[in-house]
Amino acid sequence: MSVFEEIRQRLDIVEVLSEYLHLKRVGNSYSTNCPFHPDDTPSFYVSPSRQIWKCFGCGKGGDVIKFVSEYEGISYLEAAKLLAQRYNLDVDFGDEEKGERFHSALGKIAFFYGEELKNSSIAKEFLLKVRKLPAEVVQDFNLGYAGDGFKSVEFARREGIFDELLELKHFFLTPYGRYRDFFHQRITIPVRNILSKIVGFGGRSLSEEQKPKYKNSLSSEIFQKDKTLFGIERAKNYLRDRGFLIIVEGFFDVIRLHSVGLGNSVAPLGTALTRHHARVISKLTSKVVLLFDGDTAGRRAVLNASKELLKFPVEVWVALLPSGQDPDSFVLQNGIKALRNLLSSAKPLKNLLIESVKRASPDRREAYLRLFKEIVSEISDPISRELWIKEFRDQTGLNPFGKTKTVAVRKIEPPPELSKWEVDFLLGLLYLSPDLNLEEFKLSSKARELAEKILKGENKDRLPPWLFQIDTLGLEKRFSLAVEMLSVEKPLLEETFKKLFHLEKKIKEGKASSEEFNRFRKLLSALEEGEKRLYKWYKEKVQTL
Incomplete structure (x- = not known):
């Protein structure tokens, strides 16, 4: 038995989640408003019998460790250790x-x-x-x-x-x-x-x-300094109220901002923002404000940080300080009110790039066009990428990609030994940055090897190119379905979906016998509400193949 399985067996999910949420009994389950997305009507359900939770609004779900991981903004392993400590569980984590x-x-x-x-x-x-x-x-x-x-x-x-x-x-x-x-x-x-x-x-x-x-x-x-953010342990507690993270460049910038009430701030440790930093940040928030020096070096740092952040579902805003000043010196010289005003005037990176092109002289415009193309090529979500290009084209009258209206993406087929579920699972690990325990999934050796590399934060050049070039449209739904399909707890679910899909197709074509019609109804009624939603996603996926 793994240490994670031992923790899951020794804890009651309702008891643990009740420390975080106000749960209301509904039949054999419990429900409440989801803490992970705006939720007016309760769509978050907890099953005591299966010891799992699921939100049918945003699609998130998992076991008790996964909930703590999502809520606290920490890894699956860190959540397991936190629960073991909190509930005095004598379990062996090895090292x-x-x-x-x-x-x-x-x-x-x-x-x-x-x-x-x-x-x-x-x-x-x-x-x-x-x-x-x-x-x-x-x-x-x-x-x-x-x-x-x-x-x-x-x-x-x-x-x-x-x-x-x-x-x-x-x-x-x-x-x-x-x-x-x-x-x-x-x-x-x-x-x-x-x-x-x-x-x-x-x-x-x-x-x-x-x-x-x-x-x-x-x-x-x-x-490892390239995987560590100064102030992250404090900032995570402010993010639920503030809604965005401030990234600065130095230790004393963070200390100063925290001391004046801006606890939602962090800094890399004397190094450029890395992909691993961006992955951690994307788990905690969907919006970042880069508060850097307004000089040439500071602007360059903004662009480099943005390239990493845009690989993940993070919206990048920018607030530039006067040249030669950092947040620490700015607060000392101008006061916290002036800094708050500066932060409130922050602009989306997209807007700043567009404004730069519109203001640029003809001889500088080409350089800004190249810069815009560099930034856009880092955006992982194809829809967001197209929206950036459309707004740029509408406001400047220029097409950064010439006659092409979309960013050219080479279509590279993934290795044939990977199933379609494994491909979506790996893409989800790369772009959605979930905290998962790989022991809970039935993966081929190739998929497991790649998954371990992604979770370790391996550099782009050490991962196969197709991971960065394959379509990610609708990835959240695709990933949720892949998680369910590859779960070791539901090895027969995909087979059930296949049977349902085959029978439903025959019914729609008028070729089903009464026996097949009744079998379809029985199979469908046996599914839980969440599994019915998954079946709907399954059909959408199969029909697009």
């Missing part, structure tokens, strides 16, 4: 014990840094007077100071966490044979994962002579 030792060690060294900060007038002056951070904000974000880098090593030995921190590359061996802290003489900024556990640190130098100005923990089993 979990080692991971907890790492998190514990980082938490203890963060405490040491906090104590060192109290004893350093230089470090305190930098945070309180130079950066002008309130003392309570410094404490809230657990900011610290690594000191000379030798005392922290001694502390780690005393606390019995030296080996863990050494394995995390937190200490290094000097040419003189002594171990020293990687962040010596730097302000330390704890970096947490979405479950609020410390996975690494950012370090800020205290002088211009100390290079680089910022450095991050080195990659380890629990930390």
Whole structure:
């Protein structure tokens, strides 16, 4: 039995979901308004007998772990761990014990840094007077100071966490044979994962002579900077009320925005926004505001970030700061009201690109056309892509793709060893970013290999080209149906649909016998309401093949 199956068996889905939602009993099930989409009439149902939930409005559904994953905006594995912790379930996650030792060690060294900060007038002056951070904000974000880098090593030995921190590359061996802290003489900024556990640190130098100005923990089993967003553990709690995520460029930008009430803000860790970042963001929100410097570098960062975000169902808006300013300095100089006004004046990226073309001189227009084509080619949804092109054409009188009215997409057939359900399943993993446990699905070895690569966030060049060139129209419905079809719990459902479709076709053609007509009615009446909806989607899919 897998650890996920053990958790599902030991928990009651109604009890768990009642902690999040007000459930009302309806017959043998429970219902309420769906928390994942605007829902005036209850379309969210929970089945105690089958220990599953399903929304017949937006199509989402799954087990108790899947619900927590969707609601909290965390992965399936993280949701399982959260439930095990919350309900005191003694289950074995394999390497979990080692991971907890790492998190514990980082938490203890963060405490040491906090104590060192109290004893350093230089470090305190930098945070309180130079950066002008309130003392309570410094404490809230657990900011610290690594000191000379030798005392922290001694502390780690005393606390019995030296080996863990050494394995995390937190200490290094000097040419003189002594171990020293990687962040010596730097302000330390704890970096947490979405479950609020410390996975690494950012370090800020205290002088211009100390290079680089910022450095991050080195990659380890629990930390990769290209997959981590600073502030994500706080921001996820604000998103349900705010409805959009603010992306900025630095640690102190996030800290400043959170301190003035804009808790829905995050930043990558000194690197460009990656595809993995975009995937995580798309799980949490459908709208992003990029709040970057208005200079050339900032505008370039906007375009690069947008190319990654538009690969997922995310709407990109842009608010550009005055040249030479970042959110931190802007708030200090102009106040939070001015920043809120700036955010309220943010514009969709599409509008900014169109305005740039309309304002451009004839000799610059071609460059903007090329830029628009680059951005549009990254949009995964073909309908959104066409809408961008239509609006561009209507407002500028130009067709960025010449005489062609659509973006040319090479039609590449997927490998023949993959079923149509597996193809839709893989496309859904890539573009819809769901949190799924692959153990719950019956996949061929080829499909499982690709699914694992997608879930790991492999780069585009390590995935087959057809995944990015095949049609994704109506993907949400296609993916929902694929999930049901490939579920190990419903191996006979597809066969039932095939029989129903064959019988229905004969009935419509007037070729069915009375026995076949009665058989069709029995099969159809045996389906649950959700399965009838799936059958309807199945028919639509088969008829388009």
